[in-house]
Amino acid sequence: MVKTTTTYWNPLHASHADKWIEVEGTHGMIEQLFLAVDEETGDFTRLTRFKAGADTSDFGPQVHDFPEEIFIISGQLHDQTFDRLLESGDYASRPPGEVHGPFIAKTDCVVLDYSFPSQALS
Numbered sequence: 453m454v455k456t457t458t459t460y461w462n463p464l465h466a467s468h469a470d471k472w473i474e475v476e477g478t479h480g481m482i483e484q485l486f487l488a489v490d491e492e493t494g495d496f497t498r499l500t501r502f503k504a505g506a507d508t509s510d511f512g513p514q515v516h517d518f519p520e521e522i523f524i525i526s527g528q529l530h531d532q533t534f535d536r537l538l539e540s541g542d543y544a545s546r547p548p549g550e551v552h553g554p555f556i557a558k559t560d561c562v563v564l565d566y567s568f569p570s571q572a573l574s
Contacts, residue, residue, distance in 0.1 A: 499564055519567075521566040522544050531552055533551050
């Protein structure tokens with residue numbers, strides 16, 4: 453199987469506001485929208501939208517057993533593990549096992565995330 457596909461559309465346009473899903477436990481401060489998913493492998497592409505002031509400290513640092521890539525589309529997000537302010541244009545390719553977060557949104561922020569559970573370490 454392959455990732456789902458779709459014809460051109462703008463997920464950031466206000467007419468698609470109903471497609472965003474609140475991330476559980478964030479009290480509406482963080483939303484996600486899956487752009488493409490491979491149901492067989494679990495690989496996915498998604499947007500995550502943080503509202504200014506969103507704080508994932510309650511979730512603690514994150515670590516995955518699979519690689520992921522992130523690209524900051526807009527806004528500013530502070531990664532507490534790296535003590536680094538991520539801004540529009542920042543990119544990371546994280547290997548399996550890399551600790552990151554918690555995150556604090558300094559402004560509204562949109563992140564593009566490519567995750568590859570199919571490449572998880574056994």
